Amino acid sequence: MTKKILTYIDHFQGSVQPSSWEALGAAASITADLGGETASLVLGDEVEPLAEEAVQYGADQVFLVEDSQLADFRPEMLAAALRQVAEQYQPDLILMPTTTRTRVLAGMAAVDLNTGVLVDVVELDWEGGELTAVRPIYAGKLLATAACTANPTIITLRGRAFEKPDQDPARSGEVVRVEYQPDEDAPITEVLEIKGKETGVSLADAAVIVSGGRGVANNPHVEPPADLSEEEAEVWKAQKGFEMLAELAEVLNAAVGASRAAVDADYIPYSHQVGQTGKVVSPDLYIACGISGAIQHLAGMRTSKVIVAINKDPDAPIFNLARFGVVGDMFEIVPPLTESLREKLAG
Amino acid sequence: MKIIVCVKQVPDTAATMAVDDGAISWGDASLIINPWDEFAVEAALDLKSTHGGEVIALSLGSEEETEAIKHALAMGADDAVLLSDPDLQAADNLTASRVLAAAVEKIGDADLVLFGQQSVDSETGLLPGQVARLLGWPALTLVSRFEAVDPDADTVQVERVMEEGNQVVKSPLPVVVSVTKDYGEPRYPSFMGIRKASQAQYPIWGLDDLGLETSGPVVSWPEVKEPPEKEVITELIEGETPEEQAQKLAAKLREEKVL
Numbered sequence: 222m223t224k225k226i227l228t229y230i231d232h233f234q235g236s237v238q239p240s241s242w243e244a245l246g247a248a249a250s251i252t253a254d255l256g257g258e259t260a261s262l263v264l265g266d267e268v269e270p271l272a273e274e275a276v277q278y279g280a281d282q283v284f285l286v287e288d289s290q291l292a293d294f295r296p297e298m299l300a301a302a303l304r305q306v307a308e309q310y311q312p313d314l315i316l317m318p319t320t321t322r323t324r325v326l327a328g329m330a331a332v333d334l335n336t337g338v339l340v341d342v343v344e345l346d347w348e349g350g351e352l353t354a355v356r357p358i359y360a361g362k363l364l365a366t367a368a369c370t371a372n373p374t375i376i377t378l379r380g381r382a383f384e385k386p387d388q389d390p391a392r393s394g395e396v397v398r399v400e401y402q403p404d405e406d407a408p409i410t411e412v413l414e415i416k417g418k419e420t421g422v423s424l425a426d427a428a429v430i431v432s433g434g435r436g437v438a439n440n441p442h443v444e445p446p447a448d449l450s451e452e453e454a455e456v457w458k459a460q461k462g463f464e465m466l467a468e469l470a471e472v473l474n475a476a477v478g479a480s481r482a483a484v485d486a487d488y489i490p491y492s493h494q495v496g497q498t499g500k501v502v503s504p505d506l507y508i509a510c511g512i513s514g515a516i517q518h519l520a521g522m523r524t525s526k527v528i529v530a531i532n533k534d535p536d537a538p539i540f541n542l543a544r545f546g547v548v549g550d551m552f553e554i555v556p557p558l559t560e561s562l563r564e565k566l567a568g
Numbered sequence: 569m570k571i572i573v574c575v576k577q578v579p580d581t582a583a584t585m586a587v588d589d590g591a592i593s594w595g596d597a598s599l600i601i602n603p604w605d606e607f608a609v610e611a612a613l614d615l616k617s618t619h620g621g622e623v624i625a626l627s628l629g630s631e632e633e634t635e636a637i638k639h640a641l642a643m644g645a646d647d648a649v650l651l652s653d654p655d656l657q658a659a660d661n662l663t664a665s666r667v668l669a670a671a672v673e674k675i676g677d678a679d680l681v682l683f684g685q686q687s688v689d690s691e692t693g694l695l696p697g698q699v700a701r702l703l704g705w706p707a708l709t710l711v712s713r714f715e716a717v718d719p720d721a722d723t724v725q726v727e728r729v730m731e732e733g734n735q736v737v738k739s740p741l742p743v744v745v746s747v748t749k750d751y752g753e754p755r756y757p758s759f760m761g762i763r764k765a766s767q768a769q770y771p772i773w774g775l776d777d778l779g780l781e782t783s784g785p786v787v788s789w790p791e792v793k794e795p796p797e798k799e800v801i802t803e804l805i806e807g808e809t810p811e812e813q814a815q816k817l818a819a820k821l822r823e824e825k826v827l
Contacts (some may be wrong), residue, residue, distance in 0.1 A: 233730065233732040320740050321730045324694065324695075325697035328697030340694060359585045408705060408739070410708070415732075425731070473827065494749075499749075528800075544803065547805045547814075558817060568743070
């Protein structure tokens with residue numbers, strides 16, 4: 222049975238969440254096997270370049286809804302536009318990347334289209350033409366197979382679980398402009414400001430993650446300013462420790478992660494937490510520094526391709542998952558590691 | 569203000585999860601309130617102490633699933649409602665959100681419905697958006713801070729977390745909000761609170777009470793399994809000095825082609 226697929230291009234003020242393109246890769250594998258066609262959906266204000274890009278990543282057709290009311294992330298309005306296009310195109314399947322925005326948008330779309338959502342999917346199967354999806358639950362401690370009988374099935378894909386297609390500037394496709402029709406009586410929110418823009422690589426998209434645990438505060442060679450309280454001194458030392466890890470991360474174009482213990486001790490903001498009550502990640506390389514490996518943390522990073530553990534305690538559970546282990550003091554190992562990799566990657 | 573906070577019971581996050589005869593098992597680990605919901609309860613109690621009003625804990629589960637409600641009451645929630653019906657055992661997200669939305673309407677006059685960012689078991693994070701859509705209210709998800717709440721003007725201003733930075737949003741009330749861990753440490757239940765919660769009486773509503781019928785789930789979970797064991801042979805990097813260990817490790821990482 223051929224499939225009509227609609228992929229949602231998630232972006233922030235025109236800058237695309239990279240996993241949006243992975244959804245086009247997943248769509249291409251499905252239509253290659255079952256036949257069918259793929260359209261993409263771009264919502265926003267002055268976002269036409271993204272429609273062109275979607276074609277280059279594999280969309281046969283792109284629905285472009287441009288309106289100043291869609292400039293900011295206001296899910297109520299985006300959901301209305303999504304419903305408009307879904308009713309026009311009648312897809313069997315709507316694929317989205319899993320992001321902070323699509324979790325709420327997919328939920329609203331499911332209500333509007335009276336259907337189900339399969340979230341954070343890492344694998345799709347369509348044996349016999351019926352689509353099932355595999356997704357981790359309990360932070361990856363278990364894997365569930367899920368199926369949805371309603372049409373269109375909405376699926377959000379975990380970042381880095383599907384191959385990003387090659388961008389082909391020579392590809393051509395049709396851009397269909399749709400005029401936005403806002404819902405009447407819809408509550409209207411107002412975006413006043415965007416602040417605290419994080420710099421650096423985000424955990425979800427990172428191919429490499431350098432992570433620190435409580436051990437980052439234990440550097441015996443740094444001396445905190447004398448006027449700090451004991452607690453402040455500990456946080457100060459921990460921040461120095463994370464600066465050291467950030468330097469390694471910079472050399473590797475990596476994101477900085479942290480254990481829950483480090484976050485709860487206020488060493489680093491929550492957005493860096495890896496694990497069951499933080500982010501579940503699956504990079505090519507995960508370097509765990511001073512992390513012993515609580516079960517909640519291991520669940521959140523166990524599918525990383527190569528895990529490196531640097532820890533003083535040879536019995537730390539993290540070593541059970543590690544491809545490479547270094548028993549030693551992270552404050553003595555990490556700086557020369559950073560220098561050595563800097564030279565190697567430059568050369 | 570009338571604040572409803574939705575809470576769920578889950579296995580302790582320290583539990584080793586297994587699949588036993590097709591069913592999910594967490595051994596003898598205890599059941600707890602979904603850790604993310606504690607931040608929502610904390611926010612609800614803070615809002616109440618600033619603006620007055622009441623906090624009602626709302627939970628969906630079997631009649632035995634009382635841990636989440638008890639914890640919310642022990643933290644300081646004024647009242648609770650449990651939604652329970654044998655026909656809801658295989659409920660999917662859409663059904664669950666219809667039941668919760670109907671309960672919010674039956675409770676009536678709520679200014680805010682709060683959720684944790686997601687549950688640590690099924691981890692969908694879909695309910696806040698779905699319940700908001702069903703009620704026709706805005707959804708402010710992943711809120712780290714309430715900047716201003718004006719019950720007289722019926723508005724709320726919050727900071728919500730996105731990948732690229734935080735968005736400051738002003739919204740009319742009533743509204744559905746999901747609260748992240750960034751909000752701040754939840755309080756521990758007091759001894760008095762725990763005693764009060766253990767004696768608390770609260771209504772249990774089924775589908776009839778909510779005037780709902782189930783149409784059967786559209787999402788099903790035909791199989792759950794344990795992830796394949798990862799075969800890892802750990803290579804310990806030895807050396808005379810830390811510098812030597814670091815250089816050996818750097819060389820190994822280059823060989824492994826992950827950089």
